[in-house]
Amino acid sequence: MATTMLKYEEKELKVVGSRPVRPDGVDRVTGRARFGADVNLPGQIYGKVLRSPHAHARIRSIDTAAAEALPGVKAVVTRDDLAEMPTEYIAVGEMVINFRDLTRNVMAREKALYDGHPVVAVAAISEAIARKAVKLIKVDYEVLPHVIDVADAMAPDAPLLHEDQFTQGVEPRPDRPSNIAKRMAFETGDLEKGFAKADLVIERVFTTKPVHQGYIEPHSSIATCSEDGQVELWTATQGHFVIRAQCARLLNMDISKIKVMATELGGGFGGKNNVYLEPLVIMLSKKTNRPVKMTMTREEEFRASGPGSGGRIRVKMGATRDGRIVAADAQIDLQAGAFAGSPLPQATMSAFTRYDLENVRVVGHDVTVNRPKVAAYRAPGAPNAAFGVESVIDEMAGKLGLDPIDMRLKNAAREGCKTYYGVTFGPIGFIETLQRAKAHPHYSAPLKPNQGRGVASGFWFNIGFDTTSSLNVNEDGTVALTVGTVEVAGGHRASLAMMVAEEFGVDVDKVRISTGDTSQLGFNFVTAGSRGTFAGGMVAVMAAREAIGKLKERAAMVWKVAPEAVVWEDGHARPASTNVGDFEPLSIGEIARTANKTGGPIAGHAEANVSGAGPGFGTQIVDVEVDRATGLVHIVRHTVIQDAGKAIHPAYVEGQFQGGAAQGIGWALNEEYIYDEDGRLLNPGFLDYRVPVASDLPRIDTDIVEVPNPNHPYGVRGVGEVPIVPPLAAIANAIHSATGIRFTELPMSPPKVLKAIGANTDA
Amino acid sequence: MARQHVTLTVNGDEVDFLCETDQTLLSALRDELQLTGTKEGCGTGDCGACSVMLEGRLVCSCLTLAVEAAGKTVDTIEGMAHGEALHPLQTKFLEHAALQCGICTPGFLIAARALLERNPDPTETEVRYWLAGNLCRCTGYHKIVEAVLDAAAEMRGN
Numbered sequence: 001m002a003t004t005m006l007k008y009e010e011k012e013l014k015v016v017g018s019r020p021v022r023p024d025g026v027d028r029v030t031g032r033a034r035f036g037a038d039v040n041l042p043g044q045i046y047g048k049v050l051r052s053p054h055a056h057a058r059i060r061s062i063d064t065a066a067a068e069a070l071p072g073v074k075a076v077v078t079r080d081d082l083a084e085m086p087t088e089y090i091a092v093g094e095m096v097i098n099f100r101d102l103t104r105n106v107m108a109r110e111k112a113l114y115d116g117h118p119v120v121a122v123a124a125i126s127e128a129i130a131r132k133a134v135k136l137i138k139v140d141y142e143v144l145p146h147v148i149d150v151a152d153a154m155a156p157d158a159p160l161l162h163e164d165q166f167t168q169g170v171e172p173r174p175d176r177p178s179n180i181a182k183r184m185a186f187e188t189g190d191l192e193k194g195f196a197k198a199d200l201v202i203e204r205v206f207t208t209k210p211v212h213q214g215y216i217e218p219h220s221s222i223a224t225c226s227e228d229g230q231v232e233l234w235t236a237t238q239g240h241f242v243i244r245a246q247c248a249r250l251l252n253m254d255i256s257k258i259k260v261m262a263t264e265l266g267g268g269f270g271g272k273n274n275v276y277l278e279p280l281v282i283m284l285s286k287k288t289n290r291p292v293k294m295t296m297t298r299e300e301e302f303r304a305s306g307p308g309s310g311g312r313i314r315v316k317m318g319a320t321r322d323g324r325i326v327a328a329d330a331q332i333d334l335q336a337g338a339f340a341g342s343p344l345p346q347a348t349m350s351a352f353t354r355y356d357l358e359n360v361r362v363v364g365h366d367v368t369v370n371r372p373k374v375a376a377y378r379a380p381g382a383p384n385a386a387f388g389v390e391s392v393i394d395e396m397a398g399k400l401g402l403d404p405i406d407m408r409l410k411n412a413a414r415e416g417c418k419t420y421y422g423v424t425f426g427p428i429g430f431i432e433t434l435q436r437a438k439a440h441p442h443y444s445a446p447l448k449p450n451q452g453r454g455v456a457s458g459f460w461f462n463i464g465f466d467t468t469s470s471l472n473v474n475e476d477g478t479v480a481l482t483v484g485t486v487e488v489a490g491g492h493r494a495s496l497a498m499m500v501a502e503e504f505g506v507d508v509d510k511v512r513i514s515t516g517d518t519s520q521l522g523f524n525f526v527t528a529g530s531r532g533t534f535a536g537g538m539v540a541v542m543a544a545r546e547a548i549g550k551l552k553e554r555a556a557m558v559w560k561v562a563p564e565a566v567v568w569e570d571g572h573a574r575p576a577s578t579n580v581g582d583f584e585p586l587s588i589g590e591i592a593r594t595a596n597k598t599g600g601p602i603a604g605h606a607e608a609n610v611s612g613a614g615p616g617f618g619t620q621i622v623d624v625e626v627d628r629a630t631g632l633v634h635i636v637r638h639t640v641i642q643d644a645g646k647a648i649h650p651a652y653v654e655g656q657f658q659g660g661a662a663q664g665i666g667w668a669l670n671e672e673y674i675y676d677e678d679g680r681l682l683n684p685g686f687l688d689y690r691v692p693v694a695s696d697l698p699r700i701d702t703d704i705v706e707v708p709n710p711n712h713p714y715g716v717r718g719v720g721e722v723p724i725v726p727p728l729a730a731i732a733n734a735i736h737s738a739t740g741i742r743f744t745e746l747p748m749s750p751p752k753v754l755k756a757i758g759a760n761t762d763a
Numbered sequence: 764m765a766r767q768h769v770t771l772t773v774n775g776d777e778v779d780f781l782c783e784t785d786q787t788l789l790s791a792l793r794d795e796l797q798l799t800g801t802k803e804g805c806g807t808g809d810c811g812a813c814s815v816m817l818e819g820r821l822v823c824s825c826l827t828l829a830v831e832a833a834g835k836t837v838d839t840i841e842g843m844a845h846g847e848a849l850h851p852l853q854t855k856f857l858e859h860a861a862l863q864c865g866i867c868t869p870g871f872l873i874a875a876r877a878l879l880e881r882n883p884d885p886t887e888t889e890v891r892y893w894l895a896g897n898l899c900r901c902t903g904y905h906k907i908v909e910a911v912l913d914a915a916a917e918m919r920g921n
Binding site: 019021022025026028029030031032033034035037038040128213214215216217218264265266267268269295297298487488489490491649651652654655658659660661662663685686687691692693694695696697699700 | 783793797798799800801802803804805806807809810812839840841843844849853856857858859860862863864865866867868869872887888890891892894895896897898899900901902903904905906907908
């Protein structure tokens with residue numbers, strides 16, 4: 001029987017909504033927190049990966065003899081050590097991955113498909129020897145023509161990555177293989193009729209670049225495998241249960257043989273949902289029976305992990321004179337990287353979702369190119385699509401002489417609106433974000449010369465999925481809460497501890513929260529898709545309520561009354577009414593201290609496939625100043641307004657808004673991969689791949705809207721994904737307002753802006 | 764290759780280690796002295812996660828050779844709190860929620876302390892430019908800058 005989800009109840013709150021210091025904070029400001037690379041084990045040796053220098057090459061042969069003969073080298077792993085995998089799809093984060101591809105991404109088999117693709121892994125007694133050993137390996141490559149960009153890869157005569165890849169979603173099945181892995185389409189209403197009604201039709205083509213998640217902590221894993229085949233793995237990941245599942249499948253092991261400990265995570269943003277090093281350290285440890293540690297360099301991160309998908313987005317929209325959108329059409333072609341599986345479903349389904357539209361068509365293609373396999377990146381796919389759609393809406397509003405917020409209000413989705421992919425919205429806060437944006441002092445503040453203001457909105461689905469939690473009432477009445485979701489960013493543990501403290505009616509510092517390893521709890525899906533506080537909170541509250549039920553039973557036992565005659569208030573069991581009897585309330589501590597006399601230790605636990613995630617909506621206002629001499633676009637003011645459902649710890653909700661906006665600013669203005677003509681990445685480092693620094697950004701103001709999600713006991717919606725969605729278009733719209741130039745290609749970096757200003761002035 | 768014996772003062776304690784001639788100070792702190800609070804984010808001096816003080820000067824320990832620290836003083840995040848008392852910057856980072864994942868936090872704290880030692884009353888712009896060598900991908904810097912300005916005010920006795 002499916003577990004019943006807890007519903008929202010409005011009540012007076014003591015802990016939820018306050019701003020306590022997070023329980024895992026002190027460890028983080030003192031250097032005590034143990035991240036991936038901080039874990040060391042006695043007797044450990046070090047792994048290193050040899051990576052392909054070619055974007056596309058057949059691997060004729062691999063000769064590891066000289067490396068194996070080097071003193072200090074303990075083991076070598078090649079493609080021969082990994083089993084062939086069938087085509088088998090599993091959910092990974094918000095994405096789906098095929099084990100045939102996953103094993104090939106962990107280590108190249110027939111071909112190397114991108115610069116940086118792993119080819120051999122070595123373990124040696126020192127990192128220096130491992131590095132030297134890698135250089136002694138001889139790989140015979142047959143270099144093949146390659147393709148980097150999505151439009152080129154879709155051409156019929158493009159170099160082909162996978163000879164056995166036939167476009168899915170096309171009838172009849174194509175007779176020739178293609179780089180187009182999949183076609184998706186959504187259609188509702190009558191597009192032609194819609195466009196016929198339009199007074200204004202605008203069609204534009206936009207391009208976005210793949211961008212790296214840019215977490216500051218590189219991937220790091222350490223595994224130890226004993227002679228009886230038991231594996232312990234410490235790894236920096238957003239989902240240790242999913243890592244365990246992937247390793248077990250790839251290495252043909254029982255899940256019970258692998259125990260995974262999630263270390264503290266130094267940023268993920270979707271980029272740490274999948275295995276990279278984990279199967280390699282396990283295999284190397286299996287061969288040596290010594291702990292094997294491996295950490296990526298920053299260059300390896302750029303060449304072989306992430307990025308988020310980039311692509312080409314064609315948007316055509318029609319509106320009547322009063323600003324009502326009557327037809328909306330888009331084609332979204334996304335780079336998947338070397339293996340199929342871009343966030344195409346999310347991009348196509350989110351493109352127009354936040355508007356109540358009758359006539360919609362969205363078509364999309366998932367396209368393989370000779371780049372690293374894309375990973376999720378904060379609201380994967382949505383920023384690409386929104387860049388196009390929110391830019392076209394801005395242009396339409398301008399041409400119709402309407403305020404861009406009014407135009408959005410005229411079309412905004414509200415409760416009861418059915419999306420073109422089939423879901424009907426419950427209570428949502430989109431309109432509230434638009435109304436608050438319009439009323440915000442930022443929106444009416446005067447602008448200086450060369451400054452412009454832009455607005456854009458964003459949407460994200462948010463998710464639930466498998467989540468578990470276990471809770472023990474300690475002998476003194478304090479609470480130990482164990483969760484299987486990962487502290488992916490600030491405040492996850494704080495938020496869960498706060499909800500549990502609220503339930504028990506105790507101070508938040510009476511709740512000690514720990515991340516459980518994979519042997520302590522049932523399966524947890526990756527902490528992604530903005531589900532941590534929603535789904536983790538749901539099961540933590542369920543576990544707390546189970547334990548509270550037992551506490552009430554124990555009090556009833558002491559008072560010799562029926563359990564229904566006891567209520568729980570402010571950390572105490574009390575008689576439900578004076579009719580029950582005249583009993584002094586029993587505190588959680590009093591009940592816990594005598595628990596051995598009333599039946600033993602008191603605990604609660606919950607396992608659920610959590611459903612009912614509340615969709616998230618946000619609107620952002622951005623002011624830019626364009627330097628006409630250099631082309632530099634400076635963000636001078638930025639405001640994020642977003643529906644959080646309920647902000648459990650408002651400071652960390654604000655932090656999500658600010659951090660997401662900053663990532664969107666980087667995507668809009670600076671971040672891109674630069675490949676040479678041979679398909680080699682030229683900027684695999686933070687010097688040349690420029691993420692925003694403190695002096696690039698202004699203060700980022702926040703305004704939290706709270707329209708409770710009815711399907712969560714505290715009304716929580718995910719908040720992490722939405723804030724990266726609006727900035728791309730908001731900044732483009734602001735640059736248009738400042739210069740009259742509409743950019744359709746990212747990043748809007750100084751050389752491009754300068755060139756466009758020059759062309760505009762000359763004209 | 765003979766390893767080098769290096770004696771130095773770390774967080775007030777005289778310590779020593781053996782290192783390779785090409786080993787970085789970052790690696791020596793983390794791997795020889797087990798002081799893992801100093802982080803490696805890039806290894807090329809671009810992210811600031813490995814910031815430490817060498818003879819009172821802010822450096823990237825990933826760009827400093829371990830042997831260069833011989834006979835010198837090094838201050839790391841592990842020495843920032845005194846007993847039970849956190850440094851005001853540490854307290855303000857916690858109060859302002861100026862950290863999310865926390866991997867960059869040790870570097871930011873060391874860099875921010877270096878700023879306030881030379882300029883106890885910085886403007887917001889001065890804070891932003893001083894900290895421009897430290898990358899944070901989580902916060903958008905807003906709360907970090909707030910925390911540094913608030914700590915500066917408190918340390919000045921305001």
